[in-house]
Amino acid sequence: MKRFIVMALLLSIAGAQVDYNSQIQTIFNEKCTGCHGGSGGLTLSSYDELMKGGNSGAVIKAGDASNSLLIQRIEGSVTPQMPQGGDALVDSVISLIKKWINEGAPEKVSVTVESQLPSRFEIVGNYPNPFNPYTRIVINTMTHVQGQASIVTSSGKSIYDFGSISFEPGSNSLIWMGKNYSGTSLSSGIYLFIIKYDDRILTHRMVLLK
Numbered sequence: 670m671k672r673f674i675v676m677a678l679l680l681s682i683a684g685a686q687v688d689y690n691s692q693i694q695t696i697f698n699e700k701c702t703g704c705h706g707g708s709g710g711l712t713l714s715s716y717d718e719l720m721k722g723g724n725s726g727a728v729i730k731a732g733d734a735s736n737s738l739l740i741q742r743i744e745g746s747v748t749p750q751m752p753q754g755g756d757a758l759v760d761s762v763i764s765l766i767k768k769w770i771n772e773g774a775p776e777k778v779s780v781t782v783e784s785q786l787p788s789r790f791e792i793v794g795n796y797p798n799p800f801n802p803y804t805r806i807v808i809n810t811m812t813h814v815q816g817q818a819s820i821v822t823s824s825g826k827s828i829y830d831f832g833s834i835s836f837e838p839g840s841n842s843l844i845w846m847g848k849n850y851s852g853t854s855l856s857s858g859i860y861l862f863i864i865k866y867d868d869r870i871l872t873h874r875m876v877l878l879k
């Protein structure tokens with residue numbers, strides 16, 4: 670039953686829009702700009718440079734990930750596969766970039782009126798994201814909230830528990846070392862941070878990228 674709830678949550682999270690600066694650019698900074706940092710050809714150090722493309726022209730086809738050269742290169746359907754000479758990106762990271770392209774490859778997430786309303790209790794984000802080896806999760810609240818915080822894998826398996834936490838009015842943060850219950854460092858992938866309080870559940874998606 671518990672697992673079922675988490676899966677239902679995953680579906681709703683899958684709907685959240687990908688943010689270029691905090692999610693996509695950080696991947697390029699970590700894995701690509703060592704070579705694509707601006708000495709001719711494709712430069713991946715900013716949104717504008719990325720959209721300019723490289724020697725073959727555009728590498729992103731907004732709305733069409735599978736026909737975007739950048740995806741073909743990181744998946745290896747067009748060789749040489751990128752990152753050149755290095756390990757291929759993990760599937761969850763490739764899926765994230767594809768999702769962003771299929772959403773139209775926007776520079777900024779479109780802000781809805783709803784998300785501008787001040788919220789009583791919210792997970793602001795985790796910094797950095799993607800992260801390695803640890804990340805700081807920020808939670809803002811207007812009132813005192815007692816909650817249970819934990820981490821599950823993208824398939825809903827519980828892997829870490831922060832226990833019962835008292836969130837004080839203002840900004841609160843939790844550090845997660847990217848380790849499971851037994852202190853073992855986890856591998857690259859998508860992990861969900863979950864807070865249960867009163868009769869509500871909030872979740873936030875984090876990417877561990879090694």
Ligand code: HEC
Binds near residue numbers: 701725
């Ligand atoms: C070790 C160096 C290196 C790394 C790291 C690297 N690339 Fe490349 N990349 C190259 C070289 C060299 C070329 C040009 C030669 C070619 O097209 O095969 C290239 C070409 C490309 C092209 C084709 C550009 C065009 O216009 O034809 C794309 C797209 C690309 N890389 C994406 C990436 C992405 C995305 C990453 C990070 C995930 C990455 N690369 C990491 C060296 C690298």
